[in-house]
Amino acid sequence: MKNLSICNIGFVLLMFISIILFLFSLIFLLKDLIFFLEWEIISLNSSMIIMTFLFDWMSLLFMSFVLMISSVVIYYSKEYMSGDLNINRFIMLVFMFVMSMMLLIISPNLISILLGWDGLGLVSYCLVIYFQNVKSFNAGMLTALSNRIGDVAFLLAISWMLNYGSWSYIFYLEFMKNDFEMNIVMMLIVLAGMTKSAQIPFSSWLPAAMAAPTPVSALVHSSTLVTAGIYLLIRFNILLSYSFMSQLLLVLSGLTMFMAGLGANFEYDLKKIIALSTLSQLGLMMSILSMGFMKLAFFHLLTHALFKALLFMCAGAIIHNMNNSQDIRLMGGLSIYMPFTSSCFNVANLALCGMPFLAGFYSKDMILEVVSMSYINLFSYFLYYFSTGLTVCYSFRLIYYSMIGELNCGSLNMLSDEGWIMLRGMMVLLVMSIFGGSMLSWLMFNTPYMICLSYFMKFMTLFVCLFGGFSGYLISNISLFYFNKSLNNYLIVNYFGSMWFMPYISTYGIVNYPLMLGNIVYKSFDQGWSEFLGSQNLYNNLIKYSHIFFLFCSNNLKIYLMLFIMWIVMLFLLFLF
Structure with a gap:
């Protein structure tokens, strides 16, 4: 009953917030309002860490749809995942997934977008490998590593934004659209959007991610993970039009x-x-x-x-x-x-x-x-x-x-x-x-x-x-x-x-040849020359020499007496001649 109550609470709460956000989006759309909020988290001397939020009709409407779909998915999971002993963990993962998407939607700042962006990537990995078997683990790694390419591009975009006064890209889109640095940022953002939204040549992870439970697939493929790249490029559309x-x-x-x-x-x-x-x-x-x-x-x-x-x-x-x-x-x-x-x-x-x-x-x-x-x-x-x-x-x-x-x-x-x-x-x-x-x-x-x-x-x-x-x-x-x-x-x-043949090129091809090369290196170096010249050969030589030394040690009296007799014989021969 406890598990079922969590699903019910999640459904009612998310649906209620979704309806409120939808009504707000109507007001913002009809009155053409944009709210830009800044929350000063910490201030130390003259340095401040500020969290910025952008509320316009687009972000509010998208958040409303995401929350509505996720509330229905959580309610649906109550029966679909009823046989799962860890349904609480599953619901919490879905909730974290949705919250990461919320953070991405309302952020006009590349740093806070990165928090939501990486949150989506990490939680999606946890959800894809939820059914713990080899197929799920392979699909999870493919999903995570394909998305890491976009994450690296995003980090590079953040570093290129250091050419300007802040990471709030929304201030510079219109005025710096012909700037060289802004075009570099645009290229990196397009690369990030292409990986997250699985465009060629990064498409092979999307069908592989089907290893996740079906409620997760319903959420990922409708309004969260794969749409993040599209939404980001919608925000950068002024630059994209001129690039x-x-x-x-x-x-x-x-x-x-x-x-x-x-x-x-x-x-x-x-x-x-x-x-x-x-x-x-x-x-x-x-x-x-x-x-x-x-x-x-x-x-x-x-x-x-x-x-x-x-x-x-x-x-x-x-x-x-x-x-x-x-x-x-x-x-x-x-x-x-x-x-x-x-x-x-x-x-x-x-x-x-x-x-x-x-x-x-x-x-x-x-x-x-x-x-x-x-x-x-x-x-x-x-x-x-x-x-x-x-x-x-x-x-x-x-x-x-x-x-x-x-x-x-x-x-x-x-x-x-x-x-x-x-x-x-x-x-x-x-x-x-x-x-x-x-x-x-x-x-x-x-x-x-x-x-x-x-x-x-x-x-x-x-x-x-x-x-x-x-x-x-x-x-x-x-x-x-x-x-x-x-x-x-x-x-x-x-x-x-x-x-x-894209999985062969982007997945099996990339993985197969390094693994084959690694096998050759392992056989010829680790198990080959390095063994012959190094540890194994050294071990064999030490054993051989220790056998010889052991032979000397165990027969030392015989050797001593034999050498003594040989010495006496040599002295006798010297005195004779």
Whole structure:
């Protein structure tokens, strides 16, 4: 009962704070207010340590969404993690994770952002290795070490900010945007944002982080860890617009979006498919941000958080009922056995696809129409639309495998919708996934965007989505019969399914060759020449010489008498001759 009460208290407290912050964000948005607070922690002679906080409509709204999703996740964990003896520890870790994100959101200062940034990194490691096995430990190390690259870039950015009067970057964004030092800071911040938001070439840690419990995945992939890089670059968007890094970021994020969408069509692990869909949406946010549309990126960030958290919670309920099996080939007919969970799952999937009037439609449709209206090269334009089609493609493939047909797993599975605590948590996000997009669009874009497109361009988004859904259905049917027939097809499937061999390059490749070199050095030096010339050979020689000395010591009387006789014989021979 004690464990359950902690979950209840956490849910009520975070939801209450979330509602208050949402109301404050409305006031700040309507009145266009920004509060910049300074808290003097300590003052010694003329030196002061000051903590600064930035409250505007963006930070308050984002905090409201993070707290709302995390409160629902904590409530959901009450049933999902009920068999865990250390559920208190789990809830406290989740709470620390959320608090680190809060610190990152409201900080206009690089030092205090680093506290939240590193807090996210350290607590995410603890959460990924929560189920203690070899796979979790490997995934945790990959997650932590990939993010350390971004942390180092962040520390270098802090050191470059020493060229200015303080670490509060917000004072210098507008005035120093053409400064060389500020451009260096921008490059480092972009690198940090790319590692945290898993853009190419740092993408391999995101699917690996699926080793964490499903409630953690729902939190990480919706509104906390992976969105930290996007949020930081939204804050630095003035610099990004004037930097050449925006063009590089546009290409890399477009390729990330394309790669993740393609890889999800060849994946059979339920959680990994949803993780790759997160990666695809992060690429979409990053690419529209690099084009200078900061508000649109933030809008998609919030709408995506709603349906992605719901998607993971539905996936957790399905995995829970399938005796912890995550293979979609073993599913089927779930809509018959788990109607409410399946309904939530399908609503979240359709919102992800951009189904009209669900949460994802408002942001994705606007992003694609603004891209169509902008000056952009054909390659990036192709990546935007083709990746959107792939999103619908893998979503319909997932629905085909999990919802249609007969159940493919063991007959002893007790599939049901009777986990009422999990279902109540999902209901909150279901309502938000349906109405959240329209609500946010009315709030954030009170003056409508003027989007001037031709008749066919206006229908392009809808056409791409329909074509993508049809392709997903075809892939689901055809892949079983044709893809594994020959070695070439197997290599193609392996190439696309393993994120363009990125884990081999960024993980196994980096680790494998140093380990092989270490093995050679160990065999030839530690166990080879150094043993022959050093300790082992010295030991053998000492043993050999000690045997000789022992022989002398044990036969010393015989040797003495033998030498005495030889001496007498020599004296006798001298006297004779």
